[in-house]
Amino acid sequence: xxxxRAKFAGALAAALAAVIAVALxxxxxxxxRIVSLNLCxxxxxxxxxxxxxIQALSWVSSDPNVSPIVDRIEGIPLVRGSAEEVLALEPDxxxxxxxxxxxxxxxxxxxxxxxxxxxxATRIEEVRTVIRAVAAAVGEPERGExxxxxxxxxxxxxxxTGLHRPEALVYEANSIVSPPGSMEAAALKAAxxxxxxxxxxxxxxxxxxxxxxxxxxxxxxxxxxxSATYRTPVADNLRHPALNHxxxxxxxxxxxxxxxxxxxxxxxxxxxxxxxxxxxxRK
Amino acid sequence: xxxxxxxxxxxxxxxxxxxxxxxxxxLLMGPNGFGLPAGExxxxxxxxxxxxxxxxxxxxxxxxxxxxxxxxxGYLRNPLAEPGLLGVTGxxxxxxxxxxxxxxAGVFAAALPIGGLTGAALAATAVLMLAGAxxxxxxxxxxxxxxxxxxxxxxxxxxxxxxxxxxxxEIVFWMLGxxxxxxxxxxxLAAPFILAGLVLLMQTARGLDALALGEEAAINxxxxxxxxxxxxxxxxxxxxxxxxxxxxxxxxxGLIVPHLLRPMVGFLPSRLMLASALAGAVLVLxxxxxxxxxxxxxxxxxxVATAIIGAPFFLWLVLKTRRELxx
Numbered sequence: 001x002x003x004x005r006a007k008f009a010g011a012l013a014a015a016l017a018a019v020i021a022v023a024l025x026x027x028x029x030x031x032x033r034i035v036s037l038n039l040c041x042x043x044x045x046x047x048x049x050x051x052x053x054i055q056a057l058s059w060v061s062s063d064p065n066v067s068p069i070v071d072r073i074e075g076i077p078l079v080r081g082s083a084e085e086v087l088a089l090e091p092d093x094x095x096x097x098x099x100x101x102x103x104x105x106x107x108x109x110x111x112x113x114x115x116x117x118x119x120x121a122t123r124i125e126e127v128r129t130v131i132r133a134v135a136a137a138v139g140e141p142e143r144g145e146x147x148x149x150x151x152x153x154x155x156x157x158x159x160x161t162g163l164h165r166p167e168a169l170v171y172e173a174n175s176i177v178s179p180p181g182s183m184e185a186a187a188l189k190a191a192x193x194x195x196x197x198x199x200x201x202x203x204x205x206x207x208x209x210x211x212x213x214x215x216x217x218x219x220x221x222x223x224x225x226x227s228a229t230y231r232t233p234v235a236d237n238l239r240h241p242a243l244n245h246x247x248x249x250x251x252x253x254x255x256x257x258x259x260x261x262x263x264x265x266x267x268x269x270x271x272x273x274x275x276x277x278x279x280x281x282r283k
Numbered sequence: 284x285x286x287x288x289x290x291x292x293x294x295x296x297x298x299x300x301x302x303x304x305x306x307x308x309x310l311l312m313g314p315n316g317f318g319l320p321a322g323e324x325x326x327x328x329x330x331x332x333x334x335x336x337x338x339x340x341x342x343x344x345x346x347x348x349x350x351x352x353x354x355x356x357g358y359l360r361n362p363l364a365e366p367g368l369l370g371v372t373g374x375x376x377x378x379x380x381x382x383x384x385x386x387x388a389g390v391f392a393a394a395l396p397i398g399g400l401t402g403a404a405l406a407a408t409a410v411l412m413l414a415g416a417x418x419x420x421x422x423x424x425x426x427x428x429x430x431x432x433x434x435x436x437x438x439x440x441x442x443x444x445x446x447x448x449x450x451x452x453e454i455v456f457w458m459l460g461x462x463x464x465x466x467x468x469x470x471x472l473a474a475p476f477i478l479a480g481l482v483l484l485m486q487t488a489r490g491l492d493a494l495a496l497g498e499e500a501a502i503n504x505x506x507x508x509x510x511x512x513x514x515x516x517x518x519x520x521x522x523x524x525x526x527x528x529x530x531x532x533x534x535x536x537g538l539i540v541p542h543l544l545r546p547m548v549g550f551l552p553s554r555l556m557l558a559s560a561l562a563g564a565v566l567v568l569x570x571x572x573x574x575x576x577x578x579x580x581x582x583x584x585x586x587v588a589t590a591i592i593g594a595p596f597f598l599w600l601v602l603k604t605r606r607e608l609x610x
Contacts, residue, residue, distance in 0.1 A: 065447055173449065174456055175464055201315070203582040209314040210464045211333050215325060231389040232453040233529055237464040242332040 030139030031093035031114075037081045037104075038097030040262030041118050043069045044134045045095065047265070048143050051076065055089045068258035068266045083107040095137060121263025124186045124271075127151060130263055147265060154268035158191055158275035166219035166281050168274070169196035170255075171243075173235035175213075178222075179206030183260055187267060191274035193220065210237050214246055220277055221252040253277045291554040294547040298561035302342065305568035309338035312572050314579075336467045341571050342564040343470070344462070344530045347477045347522035349563020350556060352537020353544075354484045357491035357552030358515045362542070363424050363600055366523040367534030367593075370406045370430025375520075375527035376458055377434040378402020380441045382528075383454060396472050400480075400524025406430050407516045460531035460586020462571050473525040480522030481560060487514045488553035495552060533586045535593020536563055542600070 032053050036045045039060040046054070046069055056077040061067045079085050083104050086094055094113055096105050098120040108115050116137040121127045128148045135144020168188050170178035177197045178184035185195045196218035200208050213221075223238065237243065259270040310330070311317050320329045348366060355364040366372050382388045382398030413426035438458075445451045490511040493501040501508060526533070540562045541555050548554040570588050577583065 063446070063448075065449065173453055201579045203579045205582075207582065211320075211329055212314050214329055214333070215320055230383055230386055230447060230450050231392070231395075232383050232450060232457055233395070233465070233469065233531070234453040234457040234461075235449075236466065236469070239468070240332070240464060240466045241468070242328045242466070245328050245332070 031091075031137070033089070033091045034093045034095065034138060035079065035086055035089055035091040036095040037079065037086070037100050038095065038118070038120075039067060040097055040120055040130070040264060041095050041134060042067070042073075043262075043264045043266060044131055044147070045138065046072060047147065048135055048140050049138050053138075055091050056086075064258070066258055066261050068256075068264070070258075083111070087111065087113070093137060095134065122181065122183055122186075123263075124155070124183075124190050124267060127263045127265065127267055131265065151265045151268050154265075155190060155271055158268070158272045164282070165192055165194050166278060167196045168193035168220040168222055168278075169213070169218040170222040170224075171213060171238075172224055173232075173238060175208050175210055175237050176206050177202065177208050182206065183263060183267065184222075187260055187270050187274060188222075191271045192278050193274065210240055210242055214242055217246055217250050219251060219281055220274075221247065221250055222274070222277075223252060223254050224257045251277065251281055291548040291558065294544055294554075294558040295561065298544075298558050298565060301565045302561045302568070305565050305572065306338050306342055308572045309341055309568050310334050312575050314575065316576070332466060333464070336465050336470050337462045337571070338568065339470050340462050340465055340473065340530060341568040343474055343477045344526040344533060345536060345564035345567030346481060346560040347526040347563070348533060348536035348567070349540040349559040349561075350481055350484045350537075351519040351523050352539075352563070353541045353552065353555040353559035354487055354491065354515050355519060355537070356541050357555065358487070358494065358511065359423060360495065361423055362604060363538070363597070365535065365538035366403075366519055367532070368424060368431075368538065368597070369410050369427035370434055371403045371410075371519055371523050372527055372532050372534060373431040373434030373438070374406025374409075375399040375403040375524040376532050377438045377441070378405075378524065379528040380438050380454055383450065384441045384445060392468070392472060396476050396525040396528040399528030400476055400520045402434070403524035403527070404516060404520035406434060407520055411512065411516065456584075457531045458586070459584035460533040460589070461584045462530055465529065469529040473529045476521045476525035480518045480520070480525070483514050483518030484522065485556055487511050487518070488556050490514075491552035495550070531584075531586050533567065533589050535589050535597065536566055538600070539593055539596055540566060542596075 033055040034045060034049065034053055035056045036042050037058050039058050042057040042061045045057070054076055056079045057073060059078040059080045061069055061073055062078055064070045077089070079089070081100065081104060086108060092114060094108055094115045096115055096117045098117065100117070105115050105117060118130060118133045118137070119126070121130045128151065131147050131151065132144050135141050135147070170184045170188070177200065178188060178195055179197055179202055180195065185197065188195045197206070200212060202208055253273065255270055255273055259266045311319065313320070320326050351366045351371070352364070355366065355369060356362060378398040378401045379395055381402070382394045387394035387398070410423070410426045410430045413429065414423040442451045442454050445454070490501070490506045493504045493506040494508070494511065498508065540559045544555055544558045544562055548558055567585070571585055574583055574585060574588055
């Protein structure tokens with residue numbers, strides 16, 4: 001679900017980003033009882049405000065498959081996101097994501113709650129917009145700027161030097177790759193790679209075939225670390241003997257999904273990991 | 284009757300030839316049109332590890348669905364019987380989803396086909412008990428629809444309860460039916476069950492011929508009806524259950540195949556069985572090749588394609604059956 005969401009958000013999220021970033025009202029009094037309803041907002045809130053000001057985070061943040069903050073949220077209440085559940089926490093600020101159901105947002109607003117809808121980033125530059133939007137909403141603009149500066153610093157450290165841009169490809173379950181326009185594709189570019197998906201004739205949803213990958217593999221294959229607790233035939237392409245042959249002879253890294261499923265500052269960690277893999281390719 | 288025997292020989296021979304051609308076409312078909320990969324190493328991996336499993340699975344899955352359709356139509360003496368419509372495929376999907384969802388398939392790979400065939404067996408048994416073997420075609424189809432709804436609802440529940448969002452997406456995709464990127468591992472997982480199911484179903488041929496004369500006549504001829512019934516249920520469950528577990532839900536193949544063959548081989552179930560196995564393989568392999576010929580922007584899954592062709596065929600059969608039932 002999140003893969004889909006993260007990937008096909010594209011134009012809509014960008015448009016929302018433009019509109020909503022302008023529309024965010026500056027609040028006089030910083031919020032003290034903050035509830036975040038979105039996995040992609042939770043890590044930013046956690047780093048921007050002291051814990052005592054966080055009333056609840058989203059329930060998905062406890063899922064190690066997608067959340068980068070699983071081991072940092074102990075003791076914080078988690079919500080599934082229904083309006084009733086949120087009201088019971090008596091928040092003074094509710095942060096909703098671009099994909100939070102409009103019905104919930106409308107209902108909370110009609111009941112007098114202050115709800116800020118934060119745009120979701122699908123490009124690296126939009127991460128800054130998201131950080132600033134959250135920082136403005138929680139009343140911590142300076143800390144937001146510091147977070148943006150830190151993000152930019154980590155990104156520039158990872159930036160490619162020299163003209164050599166090797167090819168990389170993210171290869172996921174169901175032979176979904178890193179289609180142009182996705183956060184994965186943006187991270188590859190930022191780390192100094194060409195995205196091999198651009199030369200592939202992709203199927204809808206950013207899918208290719210294992211055969212296409214085997215015939216013309218990129219210099220680096222990027223795999224997601226996957227849960228070992230379930231197995232579906234659709235994801236068995238990641239256990240395919242033909243892929244294993246390829247991995248024996250091609251450089252590859254495992255990059256945990258939580259780092260780049262959302263446009264959070266953690267994307268810089270993904271870019272840094274990719275950049276060091278690129279340095280490794282030169283040796 | 285001799286022309287039918289000749290017809291069966293001809294049908295089997297021509298279907299075997301077509302199946303061979305379709306199998307070859309599947310091996311030659313790459314993601315970018317016909318052709319074999321260049322380079323010895325790439326050829327070895329792509330031909331043996333990617334294309335061969337796909338072609339083998341296509342043949343096995345098609346044979347499973349075609350034979351099961353012929354056996355079910357013969358046993359129930361009902362032209363509308365088919366594993367998909369009778370809820371056997373739905374039961375198989377549910378069983379496989381439970382195997383995935385419980386984590387069993389992650390620990391022990393064969394849990395997937397075993398889950399599939401267990402679900403298929405339970406669904407088939409329930410439908411036969413609901414409908415009874417001697418009732419009319421409509422009761423049976425209703426029982427099948429009811430079983431499919433139950434299986435569909437429980438599958439939706441399993442997807443709904445899945446703690447892992449990726450698992451849900453993958454399950455939904457798998458159920459659309461596909462042979463893409465499967466490996467020899469899947470062939471080894473499914474083949475033993477499918478082949479065992481085919482052997483069981485073929486054994487019922489003589490009994491089904493007797494049954495075609497009516498239940499009493501069959502009993503007078505010394506046919507062991509409960510044994511035939513058990514073999515049809517278990518055989519279909521093994522074949523369709525394992526096929527569905529690795530390839531997803533591929534419907535209507537078992538419905539169409541016997542109807543296409545009857546004009547050639549006549550109406551005796553025994554003459555249909557082998558020809559249906561081969562014709563099922565032809566149908567699934569051909570569909571899989573044709574779908575790969577489409578431009579990549581039109582990505583239609585195998586199970587979706589068979590449903591789009593099969594559902595109108597089913598409607599036509601319903602109309603035809605109604606005319607025959609209500610003169």
